[in-house]
Amino acid sequence: QQQVKQSPQSLIVQKGGISIINCAYENTAFDYFPWYQQFPGKGPALLIAIRPDVSEKKEGRFTISFNKSAKQFSLHIMDSQPGDSATYFCAPASNSGNTPLVFGKGTRLSVIA
Amino acid sequence: DTGVSQNPRHKITKRGQNVTFRCDPISEHNRLYWYRQTLGQGPEFLTYFQNEAQLEKSRLLSDRFSAERPKGSFSTLEIQRTEQGDSAMYLCASSFGRPTDTQYFGPGTRLTVL
Numbered sequence: 001q002q003q004v005k006q007s008p009q010s011l012i013v014q015k016g017g018i019s020i021i022n023c024a025y026e027n028t029a030f031d032y033f034p035w036y037q038q039f040p041g042k043g044p045a046l047l048i049a050i051r052p053d054v055s056e057k058k059e060g061r062f063t064i065s066f067n068k069s070a071k072q073f074s075l076h077i078m079d080s081q082p083g084d085s086a087t088y089f090c091a092p093a094s095n096s097g098n099t100p101l102v103f104g105k106g107t108r109l110s111v112i113a
Numbered sequence: 114d115t116g117v118s119q120n121p122r123h124k125i126t127k128r129g130q131n132v133t134f135r136c137d138p139i140s141e142h143n144r145l146y147w148y149r150q151t152l153g154q155g156p157e158f159l160t161y162f163q164n165e166a167q168l169e170k171s172r173l174l175s176d177r178f179s180a181e182r183p184k185g186s187f188s189t190l191e192i193q194r195t196e197q198g199d200s201a202m203y204l205c206a207s208s209f210g211r212p213t214d215t216q217y218f219g220p221g222t223r224l225t226v227l
Binding site: 043045049091095106 | 157213
C-alpha cells in the first residue's frame with residue numbers, strides 16, 4: 001500500500017459543499033484509476049474510474065481529475081449529500097502483469113446537514 | 114440477487130483452529146480475487162484466480178493460507194492454525210475480462226480470532 005498515498009484521512013463537509021479527495025501513486029505502469037465507495041458492513045463498490053488518455057471524467061456529481069505528470073488523481077463530489085457519507089478508496093491498477101487493485105488507506109467522508 | 118456472495122458473514126474462532134470461507138462470484142466471471150481488510154485500512158490483495166488457475170499470490174499469504182477454485186466456479190479460502198493477527202474482513206471480488214475491468218465485491222466475511 002506504500003505505492004498509493006491517499007489524503008485526507010477524514011473529511012467533514014457541509015451538505016451542498018464540495019468534497020475533494022486526493023491520491024498519489026508511484027507505479028508508472030498503472031493505467032486504470034478508479035475510486036471505490038464503501039459503506040459500513042458492505043464491500044467496496046466502484047464509483048467512477050478513468051483511463052490515462054483523458055484528464056477528467058464526470059459522472060453526475062462525481063468527477064475524477066487526472067494528472068499523469070504529477071502521478072496524482074483526485075475525486076470531486078459536488079453538492080455533497082448525507083448519503084455520500086462513506087469511506088472512499090483510490091485503487092489504481094495495471095493491465096500489464098496482472099497487477100491487482102492497489103488500494104489507498106481510505107478517506108472517511110462525513111456530510112453533515 | 115446475482116451479486117457476489119460470501120459465507121459465512123461472521124466467524125469467531127479460537128486461536129489455533131482452522132477456518133474456511135466460501136465465495137460465490139457473479140456467474141460467468143472468470144476472475145476471482147481475495148482481499149483482506151483490517152480496521153481503518155484499505156483492502157489488501159491476497160490472491161487471484163483466472164478460471165480455476167491461481168495466478169498470483171501476495172507475500173501476505175503465508176503457508177497457513179490456501180485458496181482453491183475448483184471448476185472455476187466458487188472459491189474457498191482456508192486459514193489453518195489461526196492467529197489473532199488473522200482477525201480481519203476477508204473480501205472476495207469477481208470480474209470478467211481484463212485485470213482492469215470492474216471488480217464486484219461481496220459483503221465480506223468478518224473473522225475474529227480469540
